[in-house]
Amino acid sequence: MTAPANSESRDVQTGVSASKSQGLLPLLTREGKAAPPVRIVHLGLGAFHRSHQAWFTQHSPDAARWGIAAFTGRQPEAAETLAAQDGLFTLIVRGPDGDHFETVQSIAEAHSGAKTHLLDELLAATTTSVVTLTITEAAYQADGPDSPLARLVGGLAARRARAAGPLAVVSCDNVASNGDVAQAAVLRIAEARDRTSGEAASLTNWIRENVSFVNTSVDRITPRTTDDDIAEVEARCGYRDRAVAVAEPFANWIMAGDFPAGRPAWEDAGAQFVDDIEPFENRKLWLLNGAHSMLAYAGSLRGHSTVSDALADARCRDAVEAFWNEAQRHLTTSELDIPSYRAMLLNRFTNPRIAHFLEQISADGTTKLRMRAVPVLTAERRAGRSGLAAASMLAAWIDFVSASSSFQDPLREQILDALALEGRERTANLLALIDPSLAQDGDITYRVDSLLGSFTAN
Numbered sequence: 507m508t509a510p511a512n513s514e515s516r517d518v519q520t521g522v523s524a525s526k527s528q529g530l531l532p533l534l535t536r537e538g539k540a541a542p543p544v545r546i547v548h549l550g551l552g553a554f555h556r557s558h559q560a561w562f563t564q565h566s567p568d569a570a571r572w573g574i575a576a577f578t579g580r581q582p583e584a585a586e587t588l589a590a591q592d593g594l595f596t597l598i599v600r601g602p603d604g605d606h607f608e609t610v611q612s613i614a615e616a617h618s619g620a621k622t623h624l625l626d627e628l629l630a631a632t633t634t635s636v637v638t639l640t641i642t643e644a645a646y647q648a649d650g651p652d653s654p655l656a657r658l659v660g661g662l663a664a665r666r667a668r669a670a671g672p673l674a675v676v677s678c679d680n681v682a683s684n685g686d687v688a689q690a691a692v693l694r695i696a697e698a699r700d701r702t703s704g705e706a707a708s709l710t711n712w713i714r715e716n717v718s719f720v721n722t723s724v725d726r727i728t729p730r731t732t733d734d735d736i737a738e739v740e741a742r743c744g745y746r747d748r749a750v751a752v753a754e755p756f757a758n759w760i761m762a763g764d765f766p767a768g769r770p771a772w773e774d775a776g777a778q779f780v781d782d783i784e785p786f787e788n789r790k791l792w793l794l795n796g797a798h799s800m801l802a803y804a805g806s807l808r809g810h811s812t813v814s815d816a817l818a819d820a821r822c823r824d825a826v827e828a829f830w831n832e833a834q835r836h837l838t839t840s841e842l843d844i845p846s847y848r849a850m851l852l853n854r855f856t857n858p859r860i861a862h863f864l865e866q867i868s869a870d871g872t873t874k875l876r877m878r879a880v881p882v883l884t885a886e887r888r889a890g891r892s893g894l895a896a897a898s899m900l901a902a903w904i905d906f907v908s909a910s911s912s913f914q915d916p917l918r919e920q921i922l923d924a925l926a927l928e929g930r931e932r933t934a935n936l937l938a939l940i941d942p943s944l945a946q947d948g949d950i951t952y953r954v955d956s957l958l959g960s961f962t963a964n
């Protein structure tokens with residue numbers, strides 16, 4: 507959806523600090539005006555949080571009552587930049603015909619994730635009702651004491667100690683059943699804490715009884731902000747903003763679950779609340795994100811650098827369409843309306859003004875493909891078919907990590923070890939890092955192995 511008509515989307519001059527120094531344009535700030543009171547805590551302050559949850563909150567009719575305190579992963583920089591602007595930032599909504607600028611005001615505070623005492627304080631406040639997460643797909647498996655979910659558990663312990671009541675945790679990462687996965691990870695961490703704390707009453711039980719984990723499907727293409735985008739805001743809006751985010755006009759947020767302490771009226775900003783989220787989440791993860799991963803690996807191998815460039819290459823486009831054909835056999839709920847969803851995706855991907863870099867998408871392949879390619883391959887195999895297109899995505903990933911020295915992945919070291927092997931064993935070991943069940947199926951290894959090199963061949 508695009509910005510609702512009642513949004514405060516346009517007065518770009520509002521909130522510009524009058525103090526000019528050394529000929530610089532004034533910095534975007536609130537100019538002493540109050541921020542909305544914090545009732546949402548966010549972990550994982552990045553561009554997607556700004557273009558999605560912060561934007562939906564801003565567009566809710568009760569936005570004035572719902573401020574966000576957003577924490578970065580660990581590094582302080584993004585928080586410092588945003589804090590210097592009182593949490594304000596410009597969203598460039600980049601449509602096919604031009605840019606639209608919007609000052610988003612819903613982030614009331616921005617903090618470094620390292621400030622755990624502050625996180626504890628905010629989570630222990632009765633006024634805090636919702637925690638949103640964009641901590642990356644890979645972080646749901648990270649168990650270290652300093653992982654974002656460990657910090658969340660620390661905050662929940664503080665909330666329990668203060669008897670501050672229930673709240674909702676809303677995972678906004680591209681993970682299948684993201685709320686359930688978040689819940690399982692949080693309970694695992696809480697159980698470990700209970701074992702060492704020696705307390706009679708358990709934190710685990712408190713979380714079970716008081717914390718609702720909402721499942722969501724989130725969608726808005728948010729390419730990395732460039733220096734040109736920052737310069738464009740200076741030129742067009744007349745202020746300096748170091749926290750600009752860029753996104754396509756489309757935005758979608760589907761949720762299923764309870765909000766025991768309330769929430770903004772996000773439905774009035776276009777969010778949907780459903781009882782059964784699984785079909786919607788599969789449609790998005792398989793069709794949108796699956797196509798993205800296909801293009802990221804096949805497209806990079808064929809020398810392309812953006813989604814739209816890769817899609818203009820018939821070999822890549824055919825691979826995407828073939829994968830969609832396989833995936834859609836398992837997306838049968840009628841309200842999913844797959845033909846229009848596919849058509850809309852092609853439109854979104856070919857927005858000529860969005861440079862969505864494949865490099866950004868190619869990171870963390872083991873985690874992403876587990877959610878994007880494996881379910882389709884498994885479903886195809888179960889139906890007695892080969893899952894050729896899904897297998898070709900896996901082969902493209904293997905070729906990609908073989909060719910790239912700088913790929914990012916939480917399992918990078920294990921990938922490098924497996925890459926040193928040879929033949930079918932090498933393929934099986936690499937597939938096992940995505941999902942052990944893949945390597946146990948000899949036919950899959952054989953098929954993926956035989957597809958290696960297909961995107962690099964002429």
Ligand code: CS2
Pocket residue numbers: 680724725726727728794795798799866867868874
């Ligand atoms: C992309 C997603 O980087 C990626 O893995 O597939 O970030 C994608 O752009 C978003 O999910 C779109 O909503």
